[in-house]
Structures are given as structure tokens and as C-alpha cells.
Amino acid sequence: MVVPVQKDRKHTTSLSSSLARRIEQLILDGTLKSGKPMPSxxxxxxxxxxxRNILREALKELRGxxxxxxxHGRGSIVKGLVPNLEQGSALTHLFREHPxxxxxxxxxxxxxxxxxxYLAADRGxxxxxxxxxxxxxxxxxxGQESTDPLKAAKLDHAFHQTISEASHNPVLVHTLQSLMELMLNSVLASVNNLYHREASKKKIDRHHRQIYNAVMSRQADWAQKAATAHIRNVRERLLEIEQEEQRLDRSSDWERLLQ
Amino acid sequence: MVVPVQKDRKHTTSLSSSLARRIEQLILDGTLKSGKPMPSxxxxxxxxxxxRNILREALKELRGxxxxxxxHGRGSIVKGLVPNLEQGSALTHLFREHPxxxxxxxxxxxxxxxxxxYLAADRGxxxxxxxxxxxxxxxxxxGQESTDPLKAAKLDHAFHQTISEASHNPVLVHTLQSLMELMLNSVLASVNNLYHREASKKKIDRHHRQIYNAVMSRQADWAQKAATAHIRNVRERLLEIEQEEQRLDRSSDWERLLQ
DNA sequence: TAATTTGAAGTGGTAGTACCAGTTCAAAAG
DNA sequence: CTTTTGAACTGGTACTACCACTTCAAATTA
Incomplete structure (x- = not known):
């Protein structure tokens, strides 16, 4: 009696499904960038x-x-592997209520x-x-031409995002993006304050240049230090601004009392 | 000049998608009974x-x-219309398909x-x-009484969570919790493997004790190092397990070839 | 007769082609 | 310079042929 061939897998994972995974992998690798159009x-x-039939079935899966x-007639664009994680729920509320x-x-x-x-300098x-x-x-x-703070903030965000994407760690990219969205959506105003101050702006620009140079020269440790220092500086500046505003508030309270 | 007919909708809901809905309707009507096979x-x-192509795309959507x-070779059966809303399906899927x-x-x-x-030791x-x-x-x-890996994993999670909460940084707590839920929901199996190995378990326990002692004695730097080393160890162990399984897969391939 | 083998006919899976239907954008027409 | 047109994209649909797997009954064998 012939020994029956061991049945390999129950689900031979149809080509179309494995194709869907391959395409997702392309997105993970960064070959297909989220927000960018896909090839036809x-x-x-x-x-x-x-x-093309089977490719369409795979796309159908991703689309779903x-x-x-x-x-129709235009094409497909990548929307990202993690459409809507925990957006809008607990943290957003917390953020709005407790700045x-x-x-x-x-x-x-x-x-x-x-x-x-660090990873961008290492793996980019x-x-x-x-x-x-x-x-x-x-x-x-x-930064030299315009003084539109909103535009500056967006370009700033874009710069940091390209670096995070160069890390090739989708979890890192997604987590950072979630946090950035929180910032931009709820406390954009106070962040914009930074761009109104010439001193702050100079420092930010310098930090950006340091980060850029470190990453481009693949000096991972330096890149990490520069990026860390950058964010820490932003936080400290925001704290200073807050304290100033509190002083202003207090003085206006005084004025109100004196009226 | 001929007035062009007003274009009805931007998304004319492609035929395949509306087909998927028609089939779902057939299930609702009872024409296709859940549990029973579908027509070819x-x-x-x-x-x-x-x-048939477009019908297949519709089925692909339902299947997904x-x-x-x-x-393959048998047909399709109706499994029912329950959406089965496992939370976090997006990232969960990502982990299932891309380990x-x-x-x-x-x-x-x-x-x-x-x-x-670090923060727990500092601010707790x-x-x-x-x-x-x-x-x-x-x-x-x-850990000494029971050998239930699920229970052990839950207590492990709880321990790490109390520490993160002691950091008094709600953003940190929430982010960590999100990541942990992902791990527990999608790759619990492989994580459980760690608890099945006596050597791994010993090492994990030792790391936990180090973290605990460092935090309780408010030695922030030590606590950070211990926690970092702990997670890194978990990652390396999982990598080893993965490689072992790949070796097993390869050997079973050999057996199949030799038959 | 009873067990085994075989193979036709069913199923889903894949490939290729042809064509339809929107979209874009630059050349041609006004 | 503005408007119109149409070629060249894009995705959407249809049809056909074939492959791979499963089933099951008829044919073969023990």
C-alpha cells in the first residue's frame, strides 16, 4: 500500500491571499509609501x-x-496598514481635558x-x-520664505515622519504618527507659538540640521542624541511659554481686580 | 451643446461589492442557510x-x-453573518499575517x-x-503553584502594568497597554512558549525580581536597565524559538521528500 | 464477493484576452 | 486665449481555457 502523501496545509493559502500579504509587505518595507499612489x-x-484577475482579488481584499x-479611472492609493487604531477615544478626550x-x-x-x-541612520x-x-x-x-506657522508645522511633521519611516519599524512609525496626530489636533495652537519666536525657531532649525546631518552620515548615536535633544528642547520651550502665559494671566487678574 | 447627464454617485459601488451585499441578503432571506453549502x-x-470573475471578487469580500x-475542490459554505468584531482587527491582522x-x-x-x-522608581x-x-x-x-501559561501571562502583564502606571505618565501607560493588547490578542501562542521552557522561565523570573528590587529601592537607572534587558531577552528568546521551528519545518520537509 | 484502483465530473483557482467606462491632459479647434 | 476634442492612461466587467483538488461510482483486481 502506498503511503499517502502528507497533506501539507489545509488552506494552501490561495495565491490571491498570499499576494495580498506580499503587497502588505511591500508597504511595510516602504516600497509602497502610504499616501502615495500604487502602480496600475x-x-x-x-x-x-x-x-490581473488574481491581482484584482488581492486588491479587493486589501480594499475591503x-x-x-x-x-475608477484614477488608480489606487495606499491608505496605510493601520487605518484607525484607537483614535478618537480615550486619549483624545484626556488630551483635550488635561493639556x-x-x-x-x-x-x-x-x-x-x-x-x-537612530534606526534611520542605521537601516535607512x-x-x-x-x-x-x-x-x-x-x-x-x-522657513526662509514664508512665516506661515501652520505650513511650517506641517513641513516639520513631514520631516520627522520621513525619518521615522526610514527606521523600517512599522510599529514605531504608527505609534509616533498617532502621537503626532494627537498633538496636531488638540494642541496645535500652543505648538505654533514656537514658530512665532525667532530664538526658538533658530534653535529648532539648528536641531533639525543636526538630526539631518547625523542621519545622512549614518552616525546613529549622534542622530539619536540630536533627536532626543530636539524634542526635549521643544518641551522645555513649551513649558517656558506656559509659565509666561500664566504670569500674563496673573497680571491680567490683577488688572481686573484693580478695576 | 448637449447637457450631460448628471453623474449619479461618485462611488457607483462596483458591481462586485453590490453583489456581495445581494448575497448577504440571500443569506438573510434564508435562501442561503448558514452552515449549508453554497451553489457553485x-x-x-x-x-x-x-x-464568474466578478462573482469571485464578491465572494472574496465575503470570505475576507x-x-x-x-x-478548494469542495465548495463554499455559509458561516453566518455575525461580524465577529474582535477588537483591533486592523493591527491584529497585521501581526497575524506578518509575524x-x-x-x-x-x-x-x-x-x-x-x-x-525608570519613572516608576523616580516618581512612584x-x-x-x-x-x-x-x-x-x-x-x-x-509561578510556583500553577503551570497554567495563560494565567502566568496575565499576571506578568499585570505586573508590568502596575509599574507603568507608577510612572504617572498616562500617555506612556496607554501606549504600552495598546501594544500589550496587540501581543496578547494575536501572538499569545508564541509568547506562551516562553513559559513552557524551564530555562526561559527562570530567566524571566530573575529579571522580574531585578526590576522589582530596583524600582522599590528607587534606583531609577538600574530599573531602566533591568526592564530593557528583560524585554530584549524576551525578543531574543522568541527569535530562537522561531528559528527552532523553522529547523523543524525543514526536517519535516526532508521526511516528506524521502517518502 | 470484497477490497482496491481508476477516472470522469464536479468544485474552486489561475491565466489571458478583449472590451467597457471613467479620468487626465495636451494638442487641435474656435 | 478659451474651448473642444481625443488619445492614452486608469479601473471594471465579461468570457474562455485550463489547472488543481475532491468526490464518488464504475471498473478492476484480489
């Missing part, structure tokens, strides 16, 4: 070596999970940004570095 | 008046949502746990310390 179905199917967004937690957030961010910069690819350079130059240029 | 793809595509279960990201998570957790331990109150002691003793006691 015909290109993808050819590059991945599968028929919210990983990509597709529009002091901003400093707790910056305490965490200091850790994560430092690590991200040439393509990552191009992106970082692009973001950095856009930030510097805008 | 060829029959369905003809009866619903669509091509867990509404139906499909097996490597577990190490990315542990990389972040190493940072955060280290900082949490007497009440915090009582809680930590309580959790620590419960963990040690259970």
Missing part, C-alpha cells in the same frame, strides 16, 4: 508575476480592509523620535535618504 | 447574471469578512518599558509600590 493593476500584475483606496498631558506625550515622543533617528536606504533630504530642504526653504 | 461559482454567476468559508512585526513591537516596547521602570508613590508588590507576589506565587 496591469503593471503590478506583471511585476508580481500573476494574472481599508489598506488601499481605489477610484498638561502634552508634556507626558513629549516625554514619550522624545524616546521614540530618538530611537527612530538611499531612497529613504532622498526622501529625507527632500523633506528637509522643503522645510528649510519654507 | 459557475451556477451562482449565471443565476445572478454576472461573470468571515461570512463564508471556501475549500516579523512582533519584533518591531518588542523593539518599541523595550524603550517604553525601560522608561516606565507608596501606594504605587504597594500595588507593585501585590502584583509581584501574586506572580511569584502562581
Amino acid at each position: 493593476e496591469r503593471q503590478l500584475s506583471e511585476r508580481l508575476g500573476v494574472s 480592509r481599508g489598506v488601499i483606496d481605489t477610484q 498638561r498631558t502634552l508634556y507626558d506625550l513629549l516625554e514619550v515622543r522624545e524616546l521614540l523620535e530618538g530611537r527612530a533617528a 536606504t538611499e531612497e529613504d535618504f532622498h526622501r529625507i533630504t527632500h523633506a528637509f530642504e522643503a522645510m528649510e526653504q519654507a | 461559482e459557475r451556477q451562482l454567476s449565471e443565476r445572478l447574471g454576472v461573470s 469578512r468571515g461570512v463564508i468559508d471556501t475549500q 516579523r512585526t512582533l519584533y518591531d513591537l518588542l523593539e518599541v516596547r523595550e524603550l517604553l518599558e525601560g522608561r516606565a521602570a 508613590t507608596e501606594e504605587d509600590f504597594h500595588r507593585i508588590t501585590h502584583a509581584f507576589e501574586a506572580m511569584e506565587q502562581a
